[in-house]
Amino acid sequence: MAGLVTALMAVVALAAAAALGAQAGMAGVFGIAVPYVAVAIFVAGFIKKVIGWASTPQPFSIATTGGQQYSQPWVKQAKFDNPSTPGQTFVRMALEVLCFRSLFRNTKLDNRPAEGRVGYGSDKSLWLFALMFHYCFLIVFVRHFRFFLEPVPMAITGVEFVDSILQIGVPTLYLTDVFFVVGVSFLLARRIWDPKVNYISLASDYFPLFLILAIALSGIYMRYFAKVDVIAIKQLAFGLVSFKPVIPPNVDWSFYMHFFLVCVLWAYFPFSKLMHLGGVFLSPTRNLPNNTRMVRYINPWNDPSIKPHSYEEYENDFREKMIEAGLPVDKEA
Numbered sequence: 602m603a604g605l606v607t608a609l610m611a612v613v614a615l616a617a618a619a620a621l622g623a624q625a626g627m628a629g630v631f632g633i634a635v636p637y638v639a640v641a642i643f644v645a646g647f648i649k650k651v652i653g654w655a656s657t658p659q660p661f662s663i664a665t666t667g668g669q670q671y672s673q674p675w676v677k678q679a680k681f682d683n684p685s686t687p688g689q690t691f692v693r694m695a696l697e698v699l700c701f702r703s704l705f706r707n708t709k710l711d712n713r714p715a716e717g718r719v720g721y722g723s724d725k726s727l728w729l730f731a732l733m734f735h736y737c738f739l740i741v742f743v744r745h746f747r748f749f750l751e752p753v754p755m756a757i758t759g760v761e762f763v764d765s766i767l768q769i770g771v772p773t774l775y776l777t778d779v780f781f782v783v784g785v786s787f788l789l790a791r792r793i794w795d796p797k798v799n800y801i802s803l804a805s806d807y808f809p810l811f812l813i814l815a816i817a818l819s820g821i822y823m824r825y826f827a828k829v830d831v832i833a834i835k836q837l838a839f840g841l842v843s844f845k846p847v848i849p850p851n852v853d854w855s856f857y858m859h860f861f862l863v864c865v866l867w868a869y870f871p872f873s874k875l876m877h878l879g880g881v882f883l884s885p886t887r888n889l890p891n892n893t894r895m896v897r898y899i900n901p902w903n904d905p906s907i908k909p910h911s912y913e914e915y916e917n918d919f920r921e922k923m924i925e926a927g928l929p930v931d932k933e934a
């Protein structure tokens with residue numbers, strides 16, 4: 602509970618700081634200085650983390666497996682749960698990254714009073730809502746490129762068209778806005794209501810969820826309620842990416858709040874659990890084929906001065922003593 606309150610208060614304080622700061626004449630800080638610093642921290646932090654992972658010794662295949670290993674031709678192999686070739690491993694990674702396949706196998710321990718027992722059952726809710734949240738985030742992210750590109754590419758206007766296909770309201774409702782908020786809210790509710798997940802949840806689990814929810818809600822407020830001056834915001838965004846920053850008039854305080862929370866997300870990203878974005882590709886438990894019976898892995902860091910000593914050599918060294926002690930030997934003296 603303390604983690605939840607700390608994270609919520611942190612997000613509220615950050616949002617309030619930006620909203621009040623922008624109205625107190627600090628638009629330059631929140632619209633120019635903070636974004637540059639945040640992007641620099643994001644890029645440097647991300648690269649440092651990836652270099653750290655990529656240079657970590659990984660001499661053995663430690664793939665996590667969930668099915669029959671490749672063995673005899675008449676034994677059916679679970680190719681994508683227990684891949685033995687680079688091609689199968691690629692498919693496994695693609696299924697994991699694009700379809701969150703490991704979450705699809707999520708189970709839940711239920712108390713089943715009618716049956717008089719507890720039991721594990723399939724639970725697809727985490728998979729469904731996690732998928733919903735991540736894909737909506739991706740689409741919202743892609744749509745935002747309209748603020749940074751002129752003319753707006755056809756691909757982005759196409760995504761906008763499909764996303765607002767139901768033509769609800771003015772400005773038209775983006776379906777991803779609704780599903781985005783539903784997805785994050787489920788992930789948050791699960792941490793709060795499920796006692797088992799709640800028990801292991803820390804402030805660092807709640808903070809990104811509250812932060813992302815606040816970003817989404819402030820964006821929704823800007824679009825549907827405050828109806829902010831998008832042309833002025835585009836001018837600000839263009840100034841930033843062309844390194845000729847300007848603070849146009851008519852930019853609502855809610856934009857600075859939204860943008861500041863996004864900057865906090867960027868700066869926080871490399872030091873948080875959100876780095877699973879990069880980590881999933883570098884995880885040796887996922888990205889290696891399980892071919893330990895076909896390929897001999899030799900640790901490249903083995904000390905060359907330490908020579909291997911086979912059992913045969915060991916027995917040759919100690920055969921007489923072993924026989925004296927009554928130990929079995931492969932070859933008699």
Ligand code: HEM
Pocket residue numbers: 738741742744745748775778781816817818819820821823824825828829831834838856859860863866
């Ligand atoms: C993590 C990154 C971000 C997320 C998740 C996010 C999320 C959202 C969401 C959910 C909306 C509601 C409307 C829509 O979906 O378009 C929105 C609106 C908006 N966002 Fe963001 N945003 C992000 C980054 C940014 C950045 C970097 C800018 C700076 C240009 C920005 C500027 C705006 C503006 C101006 C609106 C109002 C759009 C309108 O009136 O149509 N956002 N944002």
